[in-house]
Amino acid sequence: MLKIVRCLSLLICLCLMAACQRSTPAALPTATLPAASPTSEPSPTPRPTSAPPTPTLAPTATLRPLNLTPAQPRAPQSVIPVGMDGRLVSGTAGNPWWNDTVFYEIFVRSFYDSDGDGIGDLNGLIEKLDYLNDGDPTTTTDLGITGIWLMPIMKSPSYHGYDVTDYYTVNPEYGTNADFKRLMEEAHKRGIYVIIDLVLNHTSAQHPWFIEAQDPNSERRDWYLWNETGGPGWHRSPNGGYYFGLFWDQMPDLNYNNPAVTAEMLNVTRFWLEEMGVDGFRLDAIKHLIEEGTQTENTPATLRWFETFYDFYKSVNPHAFTVAEVWSPTQTVAKYTGRKVDICFEFDLAEAIKDSAFRGRPAGLMLTQETVIAAYPPGQYATFLANHDQSRTRSSMMNDEQAKIAATLQLTFSGVPFIYYGEEIGMQGAKPDENIRRPMQWTPEGGFSTGTPWRGYHEDYPTRNVAMQNTAPDSILNHYRTLIALRNHHAALRVGEWKPVKTDPLTVYSYIRAVEGEVILVVVNLSGKPIEDYTLELAEGPFTAQMQPAFLMGDGVLSMPPVNARGGFDAYRPVTPLLPYGSLVIQFTP
Ligand SMILES: [Ca+2]
Ligand SMILES: [Ca+2]
Ligand SMILES: [Ca+2]
Numbered sequence: 001m002l003k004i005v006r007c008l009s010l011l012i013c014l015c016l017m018a019a020c021q022r023s024t025p026a027a028l029p030t031a032t033l034p035a036a037s038p039t040s041e042p043s044p045t046p047r048p049t050s051a052p053p054t055p056t057l058a059p060t061a062t063l064r065p066l067n068l069t070p071a072q073p074r075a076p077q078s079v080i081p082v083g084m085d086g087r088l089v090s091g092t093a094g095n096p097w098w099n100d101t102v103f104y105e106i107f108v109r110s111f112y113d114s115d116g117d118g119i120g121d122l123n124g125l126i127e128k129l130d131y132l133n134d135g136d137p138t139t140t141t142d143l144g145i146t147g148i149w150l151m152p153i154m155k156s157p158s159y160h161g162y163d164v165t166d167y168y169t170v171n172p173e174y175g176t177n178a179d180f181k182r183l184m185e186e187a188h189k190r191g192i193y194v195i196i197d198l199v200l201n202h203t204s205a206q207h208p209w210f211i212e213a214q215d216p217n218s219e220r221r222d223w224y225l226w227n228e229t230g231g232p233g234w235h236r237s238p239n240g241g242y243y244f245g246l247f248w249d250q251m252p253d254l255n256y257n258n259p260a261v262t263a264e265m266l267n268v269t270r271f272w273l274e275e276m277g278v279d280g281f282r283l284d285a286i287k288h289l290i291e292e293g294t295q296t297e298n299t300p301a302t303l304r305w306f307e308t309f310y311d312f313y314k315s316v317n318p319h320a321f322t323v324a325e326v327w328s329p330t331q332t333v334a335k336y337t338g339r340k341v342d343i344c345f346e347f348d349l350a351e352a353i354k355d356s357a358f359r360g361r362p363a364g365l366m367l368t369q370e371t372v373i374a375a376y377p378p379g380q381y382a383t384f385l386a387n388h389d390q391s392r393t394r395s396s397m398m399n400d401e402q403a404k405i406a407a408t409l410q411l412t413f414s415g416v417p418f419i420y421y422g423e424e425i426g427m428q429g430a431k432p433d434e435n436i437r438r439p440m441q442w443t444p445e446g447g448f449s450t451g452t453p454w455r456g457y458h459e460d461y462p463t464r465n466v467a468m469q470n471t472a473p474d475s476i477l478n479h480y481r482t483l484i485a486l487r488n489h490h491a492a493l494r495v496g497e498w499k500p501v502k503t504d505p506l507t508v509y510s511y512i513r514a515v516e517g518e519v520i521l522v523v524v525n526l527s528g529k530p531i532e533d534y535t536l537e538l539a540e541g542p543f544t545a546q547m548q549p550a551f552l553m554g555d556g557v558l559s560m561p562p563v564n565a566r567g568g569f570d571a572y573r574p575v576t577p578l579l580p581y582g583s584l585v586i587q588f589t590p
Contacts, residue, residue: 092491098321099379099495101193102484103147103418104132107388108174110439111421113449122175122183135190144484147193149282151388156204163204163251167268184277198281200265201288202251210252214239223261224252246288246296256290256305266312273316280321287326298332306340323382334375343416345382346372354385354396357406360526362509366500379495383415392436394426401581404479405524408583411483412522414498424480425469428458441465486552492520502537514542519588525578532577540566546590553585
């Protein structure tokens with residue numbers, strides 16, 4: 001049996017290598033922005049009723065510097081919001097589709113329970129899709145996100161699901177494989193892409209593979225890592241010997257030096273892409289995949305393995321997308337980006353944004369943003385504020401206004417934004433993990449389940465919930481809705497060049513985003529006080545004296561920028577005063 005598996009996997013590896021050698025990057029297509037006159041209004045697009053069109057563009061060809069001079073006529077803003085034109089398989093201005101996407105991370109167990117057993121499920125999520133995006137571009141009552149990342153949905157004995165016992169079956173607590181396919185269909189109808197968590201590094205200790213492997217004579221023995229002496233990360237097996245489980249004794253690491261393991265996990269990858277129709281994967285803890293000696297992270301073998309993986313999933317679907325968790329400093333993360341995985345989460349940036357919002361001054365934010373811009377291909381990184389492993393953003397802030405500022409700084413920056421569920425209403429929670437993964441607060445009664453929730457709500461649910469924030473114009477929820485809508489409508493915010501603006505005082509933070517025909521100026525008052533006396537300075541830039549400013553967010557009387565000879569401005573004060581914790585987003589068009 002093992003021999004057959006090994007022969008098969010060798011064959012697969014050989015095929016992969018051959019495929020790898022054959023593939024050369026396709027020519028970059030021209031930008032696919034719809035031609036539009038600057039004055040036309042967004043128009044409703046018929047909701048697609050059929051399956052997504054076959055992808056025709058190779059996203060691998062798009063990892064190159066942006067060309068800010070598209071051949072199309074000038075379009076100050078995209079006429080059709082992204083995610084609304086059927087499935088956008090190619091992105092704006094030659095970028096991949098994910099640069100036009102705002103993702104939302106969902107813990108299914110805590111999102112919405114459809115059957116009253118206290119556990120969120122896939123049918124519950126389907127019921128709430130209209131909250132996320134109703135598929136109708138003329139309504140602004142939805143959140144407007146265009147992508148979903150589902151935390152693990154495969155069969156698992158734990159509440160979080162990061163220890164899988166069956167890679168081919170949906171956790172029965174969440175639903176069935178058929179339910180999942182219906183979710184894919186309903187999401188795609190609304191212009192929402194769906195990616196799922198894929199846990200490659202380890203299985204559950206209760207996975208049949210590991211149960212078999214405990215027998216030293218089993219054919220599965222070599223699917224995991226064993227030694228006779230133990231050590232840090234090694235756990236005693238009841239049948240003798242020690243197995244390696246970096247995170248937990250219930251999560252034994254798979255042995256990727258064994259080609260049969262690679263072959264099987266590629267099968268899993270193919271199954272979800274082909275049979276279940278996912279648009280891609282969030283890859284868990286990938287820096288720990290292959291150990292070399294005592295080195296347990298970022299080994300050369302791990303980086304090499306992901307080259308194989310990349311070629312494989314792109315061969316199954318050239319538009320499949322991966323976003324990886326490499327919880328390391330930027331320079332290390334960047335090594336994985338492109339030809340290994342598509343993009344990785346930017347942990348340093350998340351910390352810098354939250355730190356600046358909390359401290360009320362830009363604590364290293366500009367340097368971090370410059371480092372990020374320089375480290376990756378343009379826009380090829382995932383931005384976020386918090387995820388299921390970290391304190392919720394609101395719990396790291398002093399008030400709701402600071403949480404809004406953090407959202408402004410994330411959603412007007414480049415990259416691919418990810419929003420953890422509940423962040424849009426400022427849900428609170430800090431470690432232990434269960435407390436940052438609590439049920440979604442839908443109504444003053446809670447509204448997550450008609451039964452007893454698997455874990456209690458955060459205590460503030462009677463006053464902090466979707467229903468109440470829905471009708472409060474200044475709520476965090478409506479702030480998120482506005483920012484996401486702006487991003488969906490304005491190419492400059494999605495794929496525009498980023499340029500820092502010098503400010504005085506430093507409690508004012510500012511930058512521009514620019515594409516041909518549109519410049520967007522972001523100005524944030526990080527402090528809780530109004531600021532009358534301030535100046536913005538941009539040594540050189542894309543401004544012309546003819547440009548007209550207009551508010552996309554904020555209000556007041558706008559003044560024209562004193563444009564200098566190099567297209568920048570020397571001492572600009574667009575509006576007075578800057579309100580406490582105020583976010584201004586100002587558009588300039590010719
Ligand atoms: Ca349920
Ligand atoms: Ca809508
Ligand atoms: Ca490992």
